[in-house]
Amino acid sequence: MFETLKEQPADKILMLMQAYKEDPREQKVDLGVGVYKDPQGRTPIMRAIKAAEKQLWEVEETKAYTGLAGDPAYGDAMVNLVLGDAVPRSNVAAAATPGGTGAVRQGFDLARMASPGVRVFHSDPTWPNHLSILGHMGIEKVPYRYFDDETRGVDFDGMMEDIGKAGKGDVVLLHGCCHNPTGANLNPSQWKAVIDLLLETGATPMIDIAYQGFGDGLDADAEGVRMVASSVPECLIAASCSKNFGIYRERTGILMAVCNDPAKQKLNQQTLNYLNRQNFSFPPDHGARLVTMVLNDPELRGDWAAELEDVRLTMLGLREQLAAELQRLTGSDRFGFLAQHRGMFSRLGATPEQVEAMRESHGIYMVGDSRFNVAGLNKDTVPVLVEAIVKAGV
CATH class of the missing domain: 3.40.640.10 (Type I PLP-dependent aspartate aminotransferase-like (Major domain))
Structure with missing residues (x-):
């Protein structure tokens, strides 16, 4: 029966994750996978979630x-x-x-x-x-x-x-x-x-x-x-x-x-x-x-909301830094949309060839349609992305 199965198309983002892992370069930036990362590149457990898990361990009596x-x-x-x-x-x-x-x-x-x-x-x-x-x-x-x-x-x-x-x-x-x-x-x-x-x-x-x-x-x-x-x-x-x-x-x-x-x-x-x-x-x-x-729980909810707001403002700050750096180096405001968009993602407007050039020259990993995860950046890697964008002629 199984011999009739057909090969399914590979998930492009999962392929990108694997290529990033296999890249031996120390300086590389993963902007593909859609997870939040803090400035240290970690996806942390939120404080309120950690506290709730501790409470749950104490009081949970069944896994029914x-x-x-x-x-x-x-x-x-x-x-x-x-x-x-x-x-x-x-x-x-x-x-x-x-x-x-x-x-x-x-x-x-x-x-x-x-x-x-x-x-x-x-x-x-x-x-x-x-x-x-x-x-x-x-x-x-x-x-x-x-x-x-x-x-x-x-x-x-x-x-x-x-x-x-x-x-x-x-x-x-x-x-x-x-x-x-x-x-x-x-x-x-x-x-x-x-x-x-x-x-x-x-x-x-x-x-x-x-x-x-x-x-x-x-x-x-x-x-x-x-x-x-x-x-x-x-x-x-x-x-x-x-x-x-x-x-x-x-x-x-x-x-x-x-x-x-x-x-x-x-x-x-x-x-x-x-x-x-x-x-x-x-x-x-x-x-x-x-x-x-x-x-x-009012206390847990307050701490969660505060940490979530920190995450939101961090991404907004990265967007504003990226747009400002691109305007400074290109002398154009054509990337101003990056500061106006919201959430984890934006589309840069690069061609697949330009995306590939950024990967080869600067270790920048993003999806071929130039969708990138803003939360994959930090204040130190924003200049790396900016340089790659400029050199690729985006």
């Missing part, structure tokens, strides 16, 4: 299963973090998942159950795994214009024209904040226009929010999500705790199904439970329990 949707307290804490008071809790069905990726997969599965011929409209570009999962599931993918290569901002007119072609039974996939891979985000008035169009077409929004707190702050980053959830008849939200809690390997995520009719919440919750049972049965609990402890 929780429930198909995970611990209800985790669902409550995450719904509050993402949605605040935008919608009543009774309108939200929620289920824990193995990471944000698991939430995305379950969201696509739910959409297909509800609408077997569903088309998913996605930004061009989007996180590559969105497309990989949709392709694997056999769900039709429809790109909509999003990033303007000239302005390095959102092509909003193109986006609106394209998502206007979605209809009832279709899903419009949106990034909640810190767009991956471009770093270019919608502003509040643009979110409002998108909502109005969704109401007109009847398409269902699905929002992937993986970087809450990395852009403009915890509440500011959730503003678009809250606007959508409070305005449309129904929506899906896939959230991740990997980045903002620093628990990447614990695989902690959640899928929410929001409706404006609380009578439908029970059916939505049953459906989420069913999907979990079919895919992985009970979701992992360790990371979810730590998140719950942090969010429900």
Whole structure:
């Protein structure tokens, strides 16, 4: 049987990670993998998470299963973090998942159950795994214009024209904040226009929010999500705790199904439970329990929020340093967008050949489309990247 299997395309980011590891040069910079790194190049465990783990070790008495949707307290804490008071809790069905990726997969599965011929409209570009999962599931993918290569901002007119072609039974996939891979985000008035169009077409929004707190702050980053959830008849939200809690390997995520009719919440919750049972049965609990402890303890939550704000400001400072250095050396403000973008990623605007030249000459590792992880830099490696960009003629 196995002889019929076909070789699958390699993940470009994982290939880049391996090439970086095999590079013998001492001076090299990994800007590919999407994890936060501190100025020493480490991905630290956040203080509040460490404290919660110590507490949990003392009080945890069982490793028995929780429930198909995970611990209800985790669902409550995450719904509050993402949605605040935008919608009543009774309108939200929620289920824990193995990471944000698991939430995305379950969201696509739910959409297909509800609408077997569903088309998913996605930004061009989007996180590559969105497309990989949709392709694997056999769900039709429809790109909509999003990033303007000239302005390095959102092509909003193109986006609106394209998502206007979605209809009832279709899903419009949106990034909640810190767009991956471009770093270019919608502003509040643009979110409002998108909502109005969704109401007109009847398409269902699905929002992937993986970087809450990395852009403009915890509440500011959730503003678009809250606007959508409070305005449309129904929506899906896939959230991740990997980045903002620093628990990447614990695989902690959640899928929410929001409706404006609380009578439908029970059916939505049953459906989420069913999907979990079919895919992985009970979701992992360790990371979810730590998140719950942090969010429900005022002291831990305060320390977590303070450290998260330090992370956000560090990335913002790196963006500003990078833009300023490039302006100084090039005499041009064409890289000013780097300071305006938010989150871990931006697209530099380099060709694949220029990206390769930067790798060969300066040990700069970034994805071929010139998406790079700002958090992979520090104040000492910013000048190295700037020199590589200038010499490559970007």
